[in-house]
Amino acid sequence: MLIRAVLFDLDNTLTHRDQSIWAYSHYLAAYYQPLLFEADPQQIKCIVNRIDNGGYPDIQLLTHPSIGASVAYALLQELSWHEQPDFEELTQFWFRHFGSHAVAMTGALELLRHLKQAQYKLAIVSNGSHATRLNILQGLGFSHFFDAIISSESAGVSKPKPEIFLYASERLGLEPEECLFIGDHPINDVQGALGAGMQAVLLDGFHADKEHAVNTKRIQKLDQLWKYLSSDYGRTDDIE
Template sequence: MIKAAIFDLDGTLLNRDESVKMFINNQYDRLHKFVGHIPKETFTTRFIELDNRGYVWKDKVYQQLVDEFVISGITREELLQDYIHEFQNNCVPFANLIEMLEELKRRNLKLGIITNGKGQFQMDNIKALGVETYFEAILVSEWEGIKKPDSQIFIRALNQLSVSANESIFVGDHPVNDVQAAKIAGMIGIWKKDVHWSAVEADFIIDDLAEVPLIIDKVSVE
């Protein structure tokens, strides 16, 4: 009997790739007087490359951009602060996010999020998606002092929800930090397909968040 569903954020609930594209295009337009000497496509493409799907914090990204493109009139720190304050205005959810959460709530499942990243930044993004109130436990690695794939952050979330690992599913896009780590913690590991990975070992694989309730149905009758 599944009693809880816990989710990763970036690449699972938040379409981070699309959000980043939207943000960096908007940042270029807003700060054109400082970066207009760089072709827009060059600037945005290089940001996405350096960002490395979020695994490089933006202080290093902007330092590299400032150095490479000889950006003047605005500092690396000012560019970083713009990112921190403005990214939340560019958050793109994956399809069927709200509908899926509504269905799980209708079934009285307990819901949680475990995400690596900066505390307030990630919370701002969760609020921007309009989903904060669906979750009874939200764990962000900076605030927790531990991060995925450490099993302790999964156990901490389970404890907050008062459920056991074998009563819970975890949905994420990263094969190691999400799926493998959740399985090690004793949870059912569900991989949300991501074009950057292949041949991922998971208990279930989904293309769309709408499939999550269907998997819960399947597990419940096994």
């Protein structure tokens, strides 16, 4: 069936999570420099990365219900402060500023422009809080491209369960078979979308190869997706 919509994961698909954390860490170090004995962005980044784990936090490392609060707690415990900010202030700092420091994946803007000009319907389907999804998209300047922005919080169900993908196709007014999903996670994104009847492509390089089936369609960079869609209904050497 002809593809009429392209649905995206967010972290490590349209935004590079590690580069975004690096940008956020620099900003936090500069902002709180007057309160720190040493404002080291690399130390901050290591703390955030340990807890965030590429957007897939280990529940055992979360001291609080959210990544933002857990990061705030760790920063208060591990950085050398001569005057500590309030825990709630540092928690809200994450929610206010992480999205505005999101770094786009290479080729993301160009791909979205091509897809919009070609009249594909576009959607985000991403696990996490809805406000954080919106903040990241606003920080990237991508919000206006999308016909639907769906978080696990707003849908009441998380990837890889098929219900969130089916909800997305319903929001777009399309059959699942008319939707192509792209994401970085072989289970949450690819297997989840395929299980809902969608087509799916893995953006390779963020998770171990052993996690997904050998016959999974894969690309190494986003511009290959446009070549894939521009080919004879997806048959091209640019996709494995």
